[in-house]
Amino acid sequence: MNIRFEQVMPFPLSSIKHGEESIWGNKVRFDSGEKVIINARSGKGKSTFTMTTLGLRHDYSGNVFYNDNDIRNMSYEDWTDIRQTKISAVFQDLQLFPKLTVRENLNLKNNLSPIYNEEELRSLLNELGIADKWDQECGILSMGQQQRVAIIRALAQPFEWILLDEPFSHLDEENTQKCLEMIHQRCDEQKAGFILTTLGDDHGTDYDREQKL
Secondary structure (H helix, E strand, C coil): CCEEEEEEEEHHHCCCCCCCCECCCCEEEECCCCEEEEECCCCCCHHHHHHHHCCCCCCEEEEEEECCEEHHHCCHHHHHHHHHHCEEEECCCCCCCCCCEHHHHHHHHHCCCCCCCHHHHHHHHHHCCCHHHCCCEHHHCCHHHHHHHHHHHHHCCCCCEEEEECCCCCCCHHHHHHHHHHHHHHHHHHCCEEEEEECCCCCCCCCCEEEEC
16 A cells, blocks of 8 residues: 655644655655655654544645545545554554553554464563553553554554554663564565654664655
């Protein structure tokens, strides 16, 4: 699935000057399977980009297309299928359920389109050093621990794209690299692409190109 932005300009960002290389106000295409870094300082719309691409924000001019389909014309049924099988996300605010345990948060997602069994989910947690948090409520975990849970949750579904909105902001370099390795492996398994937003650090990961906001 290709993603295409045609002269998209979020209303809250319309008074800010955007360069010719910016996604905003220009024509930009993300081809299936690409690995893309979006590098931008605070306030340039990284989270807005993620939410707009996912169809969760509508306050913009221009058009966003999945292949040749304008996302504004998609039905609830279309979005249900897309969010279960085509596109996944790690949100900047993570959107975990704080009163549910790590196990419950992961299984809520995984049970929609079963990818892993519980032993495999626990193995992924172990790889990221948080296997002992299985039965703890997410709300009492540190932000770094919550980010790792959110990353595993996003991987626990089929997808052609995964959107990662500053997913490592509370992680040290060792855990960041472990998460990146897991993301790359899952993308390669599914021949999927990722779009990773960052404040400037590419974390030494392999990617095809960089975009600006």
